[in-house]
Amino acid sequence: GAGATIASAITYMTEKKLSGNSDSFGKGDIRGVAAPEAANNASACGSFIPMLTLGVPGSGTTAVMMGALTLYNITPGPAMFTEQPDIVWGLIAALLIANVMLLIMNIPLIGLFTRMLTIPLWFLVPAIAAVSAVGVYAVHSTTFDLVLMVALGVLGYILRIT
Structure with missing residues (x-):
């Protein structure tokens, strides 16, 4: 439980x-x-x-x-x-x-x-990013949400590599 x-x-x-x-x-x-x-x-x-x-x-x-x-x-x-x-x-x-x-x-x-599992990352990452962007934009239809998504994605990437 x-x-x-x-x-x-x-x-x-x-x-x-x-x-x-x-x-x-x-x-x-x-x-x-x-x-x-x-x-x-x-x-x-x-x-x-x-x-x-x-x-x-x-x-x-x-x-x-x-x-x-x-x-x-x-x-x-x-x-x-x-x-x-x-x-x-x-x-x-x-x-x-x-x-x-x-x-x-x-x-x-x-x-x-x-x-x-054999799908290469060069194809998978942009596909996931595109689907995520469509989903984020569909919720409120604002560009701010897209910019926030990209900013948080970049922040997450920076935190992961450091």
Whole structure:
């Protein structure tokens, strides 16, 4: 119930300690990616438990979900099971269906996902930047947002190389 960020961090540290060669972590060792991602996916459903039973968000995602429910005058917590059982069981069913659909879609698409890793950076970076710029501009339709996006991107790049 602590959320994906904590689960991923703990799993990464545990996997690094349990591996015989911890120097390879952070340099492309697949175990450093696979273990945290498995924990990330597993914790998604678990973070809903404190929200539904106690009214306390288990992650950032469930905090946003609590905000959305509150906007519709639905108070997450123990009373939600008696006052809004259709919403509770709808959420649980949606999580179950989503996991099954991910399994059904991901197995045949593994080849495509692995080929996407071979896309060169000279193509990928401008494509992501263009899609990001369109998304940023679509929200408020102001050039200030685009300039802010570029400025923060440059700042992030400078911080990364130093």
